[in-house]
Amino acid sequence: MQQEVVLALLAKEPSHGYQLRARLQQALGPAGDAMNAGQIYVTLSRLERSGLVTCEQAAGLPDRPDRKVYALTAAGQQRVSAWVADVSWPGPGLAEFHLKLIAAAVARLADPLAIIDAQRRELLRRLRDAQRAAIAEPAHSDAAPLLEGIVLRLQADLRWLEACERNWTGREDR
């Protein structure tokens, strides 16, 4: 699991591991089915060792095996902010961007529509570079299909951003 995703889910409030896991499963739907139960705890203990989260034993609920509450440190906060603002692409995958929007909305880190706009600007610049290269390439050159592939893939990504935009437009939880 992407460390920043887990950090961002903690940005709203300190949580138990099982709460984070439930949140992730809700956000990912069927795409999250393969996520194994221990993954989130492995990530949390790595984050703790790197000083990005702290862990405290919570009082009460003695019947629950999981009583640890995780919270962001200042360094963790910084890492989350940098991640939300990052527009590099292609990233590790669709899920990361999707979770960024959800985490940003839940923790009120940023308006998901503003994140989408920033990402769109970056993709359009890349598309512009690829498109210019494609325009300059003579027809039937060996490189033309590769450039067209880059263009079409960026275009698909931009269409997906439109779909994300539709999903977040007018929602009250953003």
Next chain:
Amino acid sequence: MTGERRGRVLRARGLRKEYGRGAGLVRAVDGVDLDVTAGEMLAVMGPSGCGKSTLLHLLGGLDRATAGEIWLAGQRTDRLSERELARLRCEAVGFVFQAFHLMDELTAAENVELPALLAGRSPRVARRQAADLLERVGLADRATFLPAALSGGQRQRVAIARALANAPAVVLADEPTGNLDSAATLEVLRLFDSLHAVGQTLIVVTHDSRIAATADRMISMRDGAFIDETRLTGGTSGNLADLAGLGG
């Protein structure tokens, strides 16, 4: 045509277009301010129904605004009579549409001659101009073809040649690649790019990100208003090698 400071071709202030009334009132364009510099290529993007086509029609004088001011090629257009507006449209604006809107019974050359004839040029001048324009869009050898005998990309290039017939101050294009496949889209993009390179002012409304990406500036529109503006001429933090999967 690059470098030196150039004039403004189009300016709009407080532009509004409303349809219906009372509870059924729709603000298709809702308070738009816009400045377009000579030689600039501007893309307006947004989901269908965001008002971008209506905006283009207002800017080009195909439709009247409910409120607001428009200057086109130095003239205030929102106060012109229908007749004056039609004249200005013919001389200062070239339109390109998604569905080409060529006359089916006229050849490619005759379609391109038409605006020049309507503007009062002699048939001889119109014919020579049309030949030049078809040459410019790479279709000199298709001059005598009817639109039905041309591919979609070729039809749109004829329509672009027609839009250029009266050397317009601005070309307004509404989803010009909406009916085209990937290869034909590239033809049209090449053509826009070459027009842009010689200083033609272009405004394109589209939801095709490939067109938007060839512009100098991209405006996002939602619910009749501008919500984001991007200059695309800066560099990127990525590069083609990364995008092609060659990154380290």
